[in-house]
Amino acid sequence: MAEEEARLKVHNLYKIFGPEPERAFQYIEQGVRKDEIFEKTGLTIGVQNANFKVYPNEIFVVMGLSGSGKSTLVRMLNRLIEPTSGEVYVEDKDLCQMSYEDLVQLRRTKMSMVFQSFALMPHLTVEQNAAFGLEIAGHPEDKRLERAHKVLELVGLKANAKSYPQELSGGMQQRVGLARGLAGDPDIMLMDEAFSALDPLIRTEMQDELLKLQEEAPRTIVFISHDLDEAMRIGDRIAMMEGGRIVQIGTPEEILKYPADDYVAAFFRGVDPTHVFSAADIVRDNQITLVQHKGEGPRVALERLQSYDRDFAYVLDTKHRFQGVVSIESLRQIIEQNGDGPEALKQAFLPEVETVSMDTHLQEVLPVITKLGCPVPVVDEDGKYKGAISKNRFLKTLRRDESQSLEQKQQVEELENS
Amino acid sequence: MLIEYVELPVDKWIEAAVNWLIANYRFVFQTIKVPIEITLNNIEAFLQWLPPFVVILVFAGLGFWAAGRRTGIFALLGLLAIGVMGVWEEAMITLSMVLSSVIFCTIVGIPVGIIGSQSDRFYTTIRPILDAMQSTPAFVYLVPVVMLFSIGTVAGVIATIVFSIPPVIRLTNLGIRQVHPELIEAGKAFGATRWQILRKIQIPNALTTIMAGLNQNIMLALAMVVIASLIGAGGLGLLVFEGVNSLKIGLAGVGGASIVLIAMVLDRVTQALGQIKKE
Ligand SMILES: Nc1ncnc2c1ncn2[C@@H]1O[C@H](COP(=O)(O)OP(=O)(O)OP(=O)(O)O)[C@@H](O)[C@H]1O
Ligand SMILES: [Mg+2]
Numbered sequence: 001m002a003e004e005e006a007r008l009k010v011h012n013l014y015k016i017f018g019p020e021p022e023r024a025f026q027y028i029e030q031g032v033r034k035d036e037i038f039e040k041t042g043l044t045i046g047v048q049n050a051n052f053k054v055y056p057n058e059i060f061v062v063m064g065l066s067g068s069g070k071s072t073l074v075r076m077l078n079r080l081i082e083p084t085s086g087e088v089y090v091e092d093k094d095l096c097q098m099s100y101e102d103l104v105q106l107r108r109t110k111m112s113m114v115f116q117s118f119a120l121m122p123h124l125t126v127e128q129n130a131a132f133g134l135e136i137a138g139h140p141e142d143k144r145l146e147r148a149h150k151v152l153e154l155v156g157l158k159a160n161a162k163s164y165p166q167e168l169s170g171g172m173q174q175r176v177g178l179a180r181g182l183a184g185d186p187d188i189m190l191m192d193e194a195f196s197a198l199d200p201l202i203r204t205e206m207q208d209e210l211l212k213l214q215e216e217a218p219r220t221i222v223f224i225s226h227d228l229d230e231a232m233r234i235g236d237r238i239a240m241m242e243g244g245r246i247v248q249i250g251t252p253e254e255i256l257k258y259p260a261d262d263y264v265a266a267f268f269r270g271v272d273p274t275h276v277f278s279a280a281d282i283v284r285d286n287q288i289t290l291v292q293h294k295g296e297g298p299r300v301a302l303e304r305l306q307s308y309d310r311d312f313a314y315v316l317d318t319k320h321r322f323q324g325v326v327s328i329e330s331l332r333q334i335i336e337q338n339g340d341g342p343e344a345l346k347q348a349f350l351p352e353v354e355t356v357s358m359d360t361h362l363q364e365v366l367p368v369i370t371k372l373g374c375p376v377p378v379v380d381e382d383g384k385y386k387g388a389i390s391k392n393r394f395l396k397t398l399r400r401d402e403s404q405s406l407e408q409k410q411q412v413e414e415l416e417n418s
Numbered sequence: 419m420l421i422e423y424v425e426l427p428v429d430k431w432i433e434a435a436v437n438w439l440i441a442n443y444r445f446v447f448q449t450i451k452v453p454i455e456i457t458l459n460n461i462e463a464f465l466q467w468l469p470p471f472v473v474i475l476v477f478a479g480l481g482f483w484a485a486g487r488r489t490g491i492f493a494l495l496g497l498l499a500i501g502v503m504g505v506w507e508e509a510m511i512t513l514s515m516v517l518s519s520v521i522f523c524t525i526v527g528i529p530v531g532i533i534g535s536q537s538d539r540f541y542t543t544i545r546p547i548l549d550a551m552q553s554t555p556a557f558v559y560l561v562p563v564v565m566l567f568s569i570g571t572v573a574g575v576i577a578t579i580v581f582s583i584p585p586v587i588r589l590t591n592l593g594i595r596q597v598h599p600e601l602i603e604a605g606k607a608f609g610a611t612r613w614q615i616l617r618k619i620q621i622p623n624a625l626t627t628i629m630a631g632l633n634q635n636i637m638l639a640l641a642m643v644v645i646a647s648l649i650g651a652g653g654l655g656l657l658v659f660e661g662v663n664s665l666k667i668g669l670a671g672v673g674g675a676s677i678v679l680i681a682m683v684l685d686r687v688t689q690a691l692g693q694i695k696k697e
Binding site: 078080104105106107108109111112113115117119120121122123132133135136137180184190 | 598600601603604605606607608609610611614618619622623625
């Protein structure tokens, strides 16, 4: 990704609210905190030294608490808010140096925005709202309505084209907002807490909708959110903001695993790790493995299990591919029936053992663990054995946080009691 | 006491100012008079030419269309009553004065209100003037108006315009300023110029408030049109004036009742028209 040309580049971007904003810079250099600078100068730091790149077709989420400067940041990307200093490059042109005419042209053709409050025109119908950007850009009416119908179809609102926004539910209104944002086919779409005003169920639905749209016709999206689950769900990368600064940028996994500071970590304390971690993150290769070809029969296997004081062994073929699991019990049974040799070992395999792949989310690993009596074997895409996830290991990961769904809690309780 | 010794001859100053205006700018005032006179005469001629039942049906129809059966019937009965009382001709003079005044208030007031909404400086400048226009007692207008425009119905309309234009300007300005900032932000985000924002976002969304301003404008105009009879304007006001002067209580009563009826009909109908845009 790094070699790819960035669609949007932000360099040393500052926004300081108040008269004579330059006064704040000396304090910023000294590392004085935002609230102290306000006390000293009456100036509010909106955004402080933001630096990042957004690559084509990624969803770049900006996250942070209320007042951390997210809205200010995103509004500087299309200069709805004039930056105090710094550069914003769209296709190697600095927005901040652009003439007003060029800026207007850029907003009409390259960038669009979706708002938390929807900001639909109450005097226009749904189709006219969807076509609003095209109207502003001066496209003829038939062309723009044709395009509006196309995007309304994309968001599933074709039937409501003639309604007025006030007649629609919140979720539907924001679909119109989304349609309006898509109508001009912009390279970059800015979304400021676009789904925050919606209730949780609709919000998830809209997130899925957005992901679906991204799959069909990807574009570059800067998405503002204060909802971590949302950020995790839709973000390819996340920038964490605190007090006007970007404190960390990374993929959801990176940020979750290596939070840059306590602020970021605190943010993630509430996250359900099963949504973020996959089997690869917690798999351990510390189980006993048996390779089939050496003529190792049930007796040898039993011997090894007993000497290591383990209950299960994982049987692999010569290419290290997973074959099955045997237990002390199953081995004893086979030996009693006088079985020997590799074939007999096969007969000792526990029935219905499932494997999970490396990229399986823990969410989906949980039911397998509950079902199996043994640690769940993990395989890569070639079927090669990578290790196993034990019940204990899984629970330890889960316990990092308390926010699980009720259903999961019950499952976990069952797991602990079994 | 100081107050007894210091005496400012303000009355003399005003007199001097008005005299100076008349001496030097009479042609300006005569020019202003021309379009108003033409408009007034045409409207009046038209209304007098129309058979009364057509006027009644038009208003009843408008009321019915904009607000439903009740307003329609009310307009029908109200105007019918005016005709039955035998003051139709006077009522049409009054109506044409109100309409002329409203036309000029709209033509001048809405653009001024729009400019005011775009420039704080401009609006803070005109605000005290608007305050003065609205709070000066109506009679006080009449003297300078007579001196500048002489007497008659046209002068009456001019006094009416001056008196009733402030709400148009105020509410146009207010309506535009009240448009949600998010809508304007959305407009900017999609590349709208300031002019486009005004035309495609602010004015359409301010329409209800602007209509409320026009409604107030009509009501104030009706009130003033009656007072204007003092400077020779005709119509229902003159009827009341004559009635009171010659102690003909009946005549004054008929004139007064007709004015109230016209006011109510115009109020209901224009209010309903303002609401239509909203839905
Ligand atoms: N026009 C303004 N004038 C002065 N200060 C402002 C202005 N706009 C924002 N701020 C300040 O800048 C800081 C960042 O505000 P911003 O709206 O960007 O935060 P946010 O992260 O979007 O918060 P939220 O989640 O509440 O929307 C805040 O301290 C805010 O008070
Ligand atoms: Mg915000």
